[in-house]
Amino acid sequence: MFIGGIEAGGTKMVCAVGDRSGNVQAKQSIPTQDPDETLAKVQTFFSNVELESLGVGSFGPIDLDKNSDTYGMILNTPKTAWKHVDLLGRLQKAFQIPVYVDTDVNAACLAEYHHGAGQDVNSCLYMTIGTGIGAGLVQDGRTFQGQSHPEMGHIITPKHPDDSFAGICPYHGNCLEGMASGPAIEKRYGREGHLLSDEKHVWEIESHYLAHAIAGYTLILSPERIILGGGVMKQDVLFPLVRQKVSELVNGYITLSGMNEFITAPQLDDEQGVKGAIALTAGM
Amino acid sequence: MFIGGIEAGGTKMVCAVGDRSGNVQAKQSIPTQDPDETLAKVQTFFSNVELESLGVGSFGPIDLDKNSDTYGMILNTPKTAWKHVDLLGRLQKAFQIPVYVDTDVNAACLAEYHHGAGQDVNSCLYMTIGTGIGAGLVQDGRTFQGQSHPEMGHIITPKHPDDSFAGICPYHGNCLEGMASGPAIEKRYGREGHLLSDEKHVWEIESHYLAHAIAGYTLILSPERIILGGGVMKQDVLFPLVRQKVSELVNGYITLSGMNEFITAPQLDDEQGVKGAIALTAGM
Ligand SMILES: Nc1ncnc2c1ncn2[C@@H]1O[C@H](COP(=O)(O)OP(=O)(O)O)[C@@H](O)[C@H]1O
Ligand SMILES: Nc1ncnc2c1ncn2[C@@H]1O[C@H](COP(=O)(O)OP(=O)(O)O)[C@@H](O)[C@H]1O
Ligand SMILES: [Zn+2]
Ligand SMILES: [Zn+2]
Numbered sequence: 001m002f003i004g005g006i007e008a009g010g011t012k013m014v015c016a017v018g019d020r021s022g023n024v025q026a027k028q029s030i031p032t033q034d035p036d037e038t039l040a041k042v043q044t045f046f047s048n049v050e051l052e053s054l055g056v057g058s059f060g061p062i063d064l065d066k067n068s069d070t071y072g073m074i075l076n077t078p079k080t081a082w083k084h085v086d087l088l089g090r091l092q093k094a095f096q097i098p099v100y101v102d103t104d105v106n107a108a109c110l111a112e113y114h115h116g117a118g119q120d121v122n123s124c125l126y127m128t129i130g131t132g133i134g135a136g137l138v139q140d141g142r143t144f145q146g147q148s149h150p151e152m153g154h155i156i157t158p159k160h161p162d163d164s165f166a167g168i169c170p171y172h173g174n175c176l177e178g179m180a181s182g183p184a185i186e187k188r189y190g191r192e193g194h195l196l197s198d199e200k201h202v203w204e205i206e207s208h209y210l211a212h213a214i215a216g217y218t219l220i221l222s223p224e225r226i227i228l229g230g231g232v233m234k235q236d237v238l239f240p241l242v243r244q245k246v247s248e249l250v251n252g253y254i255t256l257s258g259m260n261e262f263i264t265a266p267q268l269d270d271e272q273g274v275k276g277a278i279a280l281t282a283g284m
Numbered sequence: 285m286f287i288g289g290i291e292a293g294g295t296k297m298v299c300a301v302g303d304r305s306g307n308v309q310a311k312q313s314i315p316t317q318d319p320d321e322t323l324a325k326v327q328t329f330f331s332n333v334e335l336e337s338l339g340v341g342s343f344g345p346i347d348l349d350k351n352s353d354t355y356g357m358i359l360n361t362p363k364t365a366w367k368h369v370d371l372l373g374r375l376q377k378a379f380q381i382p383v384y385v386d387t388d389v390n391a392a393c394l395a396e397y398h399h400g401a402g403q404d405v406n407s408c409l410y411m412t413i414g415t416g417i418g419a420g421l422v423q424d425g426r427t428f429q430g431q432s433h434p435e436m437g438h439i440i441t442p443k444h445p446d447d448s449f450a451g452i453c454p455y456h457g458n459c460l461e462g463m464a465s466g467p468a469i470e471k472r473y474g475r476e477g478h479l480l481s482d483e484k485h486v487w488e489i490e491s492h493y494l495a496h497a498i499a500g501y502t503l504i505l506s507p508e509r510i511i512l513g514g515g516v517m518k519q520d521v522l523f524p525l526v527r528q529k530v531s532e533l534v535n536g537y538i539t540l541s542g543m544n545e546f547i548t549a550p551q552l553d554d555e556q557g558v559k560g561a562i563a564l565t566a567g568m
Contacts, residue, residue, distance in 0.1 A: 067406065122351060123431055139430075146423075146506020147407055155500045156533065158442045171535050216439045220504050222430020249440065251455050 003281050004046050004054040004095075007104065007273030008087070010079055013038060015045045016274035020282060022115040024271055035085045043094050053098045055280035057107025057273055058087060064102065065147055072101050100280040106136035106143040107276030108266075112227050113138040114279050116267035121224040125217055126266070127152075129210065130230030133177040137221055143280075144221075153177040157212035160205045180209040182232050193232055203237050210238070211245030214263065218250060229266040239263065287565050288330050288338040288379075291388065291557030292371065294363055297322060299329045300558035304566060306399040308555055319369045327378050337382040338375060339564030341391025341557055346371065348386065349431055356385050384564040390420035390427040391560030392550075396511050397422040398563050400551035405508040409501055410550070411436075413494065414514030417461040421505055427564070428505075437461040441496035444489045464493040466516050477516055487521050494522070495529030498547065502534060513550040523547065 002025065007014040009032060016027040026049075030041045046054075061075040072088020091099045102110075109118070109126035118124035118138065127135040133153030137144035144150070154175040165188045169178030178184060185193045189202060196202045214226055228242070243259040268275060286309065291298040293316060300311040310333075314325045330338075345359040356372020375383045386394075393402070393410035402408035402422065411419040417437030421428035428434070438459040449472045453462030462468060469477045473486060480486045498510055512526070527543040552559060 147508045148506050150506045151503045154534075155503050156442060156496060158440060172533070212440060216500060217504065219435045219439050220501065222432050222434045224431045249456070250438075 001052040002049050003278045004049075004051045005274040005277030005280075006042065006054070006056045006091075007107070007277055008032075008056055008058040009104065009273075010059045013042055014274050015042055016271070016278065017046070017049050017051070018275065018278045020278075022111075022275055022279070024274060024278075027271070027274060032079075032082075034081055035090075039090055039094065042091075046095070051095065051097055053100065053281040054091060054095055055107070055277040056087065056091065056099065056101045057104045057277040057280065058101055059104055061148075062087065062101065062103065063148075064145055098281070102143050102145070102280050103134070103136060104273065105134040106138070106145075107280055108229070108272050109136035109138045109227070109276070110141075110143055110279045111268050111272045111276030112266055113141070115275055116272070117227045117264050118225055123223045124225040124227055125221060125223040126227045126229065127214070127217075128230035129180065129228065129232040130182055133181050133213075133230075135217065137223060139223075141282075152213075152217065153181075155213060155216060157209055157216070160208040162201070163205050163208075176209055176213050180206055180213075180232075182230075185232065193235060197235060197237070203235060203241055206232070206235075207238055207241035207245055210242050211249060214242065214246050215249035218246070225261070226263045227266050228263065229272075233265065239265070285336040286333050287562045288333075288335045289558040289561030289564075290326065290338070290340045290375075291391070291561055292316075292340055292342040293388065293557075294343045297326055298558050299326055300555070300562065301330070301333050301335075302559070302562045304562075306395075306559055306563070308558060308562075311555070311558060316363075316366075318365055319374075323374055323378065326375075330379070335379065335381055337384065337565040338379055339391070339561040340371065340375065340383065340385045341388045341561040341564065342371060342385055344387055345432075346385065346387070347432075348429055382565070386427050386429070386564050387418070387420060388557065389418040390422070390429075391564055392513070392556050393420035393422045393511070393560070394425075394427055394563045395552055395556045395560030396550055397425070399559055400556070401511045401548050402509055407507045408509040408511055409505060409507040410511045410513065411498070411501075412514035413464065413512065413516040414466055417465050417497075417514075419501065421507060423507075425566075436497075436501065437465075439497060439500060441493055441500070444492040446485070447489050447492075460493055460497050464490055464497075464516075466514075469516065477519060481519060481521070487519060487525055490516070490519075491522055491525035491529055494526050495533060498526065498530050499533035502530070509545070510547045511550050512547065513556075517549065523549070 002017045005016045013030045016024050018024040028045050063070045063073050074082045074085045088101045112118045123139040125137045135152040167174030167178030169175045243263050286301045289300045297314045300308050302308040347354045347357050358366045358369045372385045396402045407423040409421045419436040451458030451462030453459045527547050
């Protein structure tokens with residue numbers, strides 16, 4: 001018997017058939033369009049295989065409070081066709097097997113924990129810095145889950161002294177996502193991040209925000225490793241800058257045994273999302 | 285059979301005999317002096333009663349990583365006589381019963397969760413703003429525990445625009461504890477907090493720091509309730525100011541059903557520490 005995994009994103013649903021060891025036997029990407037149509041295609045993809053369970057790493061906001069009446073339902077989203085869609089309920093009905101749902105970043109974190117950059121530790125935080133900023137935490141094989149799902153990308157950090165940018169988060173303006181996401185970089189400098197590799201001050205400022213956030217996560221959640229992914233982290237110069245600034249910020253108050261190991265890149269690329277979704281079915 | 289609880293503080297050890305329902309039958313406060321002497325007195329207090337287990341809410345830093353060789357040991361502390369004292373090991377040896385140890389704020393949080401201001405929710409964060417600033421989280425009856433114990437009081441928040449104070453944290457200067465603890469208030473204004481009740485700007489600035497920290501905890505940990513204790517919170521004007529500012533900071537991105545219920549005062553006073561220590565023995 002196999003396990004199904006769905007990386008449910010705002011632009012595409014990646015569906016995969018795999019097993020507990022992290023192998024992926026088959027995979028297909030389905031564009032995220034109208035819910036009925038999209039979910040019908042998802043069902044078709046899995047129709048030839050016998051699944052014992054299904055895991056979903058979903059875009060948000062999604063209700064993950066197990067005590068809530070709307071558990072597993074997509075909440076207020078700019079993708080209006082998906083607003084109030086009972087994702088979990090519809091998948092349970094369609095497949096008649098146990099379905100497990102969590103956030104996309106929690107799933108990514110679980111994938112790295114089991115099969116990637118977090119294999120040798122008991123807890124890790126996965127942070128993505130891309131179109132948005134989000135993070136997930138895994139401890140002893142379980143994803144961390146608050147009442148509503150955490151919105152770690154929206155914390156407010158101190159401003160960089162040379163930065164006069166107002167930020168682009170529609171909710172908070174200058175929160176982390178508003179100041180340091182890929183679109184924030186593009187808005188601030190009028191060019192996309194990958195065209196700014198030689199502009200030292202861009203990455204000085206970017207690493208300031210990321211380091212403050214990471215120092216905060218570290219002091220609050222105390223993970224054993226922090227894994228930084230997403231498009232913006234393709235900018236290699238960021239890793240050493242972020243490591244150095246986090247070190248300065250925590251300033252010996254907590255032991256960070258080896259910054260190079262503490263803050264590291266993901267090891268799973270393409271299949272992180274589906275491997276994470278599959279892994280959701282094991283621990284919960 | 286009874287349960288023992290110890291609130292192990294830097295100035296005193298409060299020992300109590302109680303039960304699972306949160307009743308306290310007997311209690312004694314023992315000054316924290318030389319470890320041998322102090323622990324002998326602790327043992328004497330419990331010598332007449334048959335205990336099934338013992339819980340300890342301890343001052344820090346203490347090693348709480350169960351995979352560590354020094355689990356349960358006091359780490360680098362200004363109280364030099366207690367440095368590297370194997371608190372857990374010595375209590376286990378003395379009592380020959382299961383001993384459970386956690387941080388003092390985690391224990392306080394657990395006490396409020398079971399018997400106080402968190403009785404009606406599934407998760408709560410307890411934050412103390414006193415000589416130091418610390419916080420603990422309980423989810424579904426379990427205290428949250430990272431690799432090393434979280435140091436939530438040392439996060440760095442944006443500075444208040446009218447505040448030029450440099451902060452007093454020996455590690456970070458202007459971290460939350462450095463800017464907003466009781467001693468920080470005293471240092472900034474040359475007078476203790478309880479003498480500053482009429483100075484509006486003092487509490488405007490204080491609530492700025494607390495609200496930024498609480499908004500951060502909320503976005504990262506997503507607790508159902510936040511309980512604010514410690515000497516500084518005796519300043520009643522702080523509650524409405526903090527609630528209002530947290531509301532502004534999260535700005536509708538997360539639903540905070542009723543700020544008056546979300547951010548609230550503790551309900552257990554004197555016996556919070558020992559009740560929490562006793563409660564530690566049940567869940568772990
Ligand atoms: N080399 C790069 N340097 C800086 N930013 C980059 C780089 N490559 C991609 N980005 C930015 O990353 C963002 C996309 O992030 P990505 O993680 O790929 O997608 P998403 O977050 O939508 O899943 C875009 O804003 C893009 O400008
Ligand atoms: N009414 C008050 N207003 C403001 N600060 C106060 C008030 N009462 C006590 N404090 C401050 O609280 C701190 C002591 O906090 P407390 O929680 O009682 O002790 P501890 O943190 O050592 O356990 C001191 O710095 C004191 O100045
Ligand atoms: Zn935001
Ligand atoms: Zn500090």
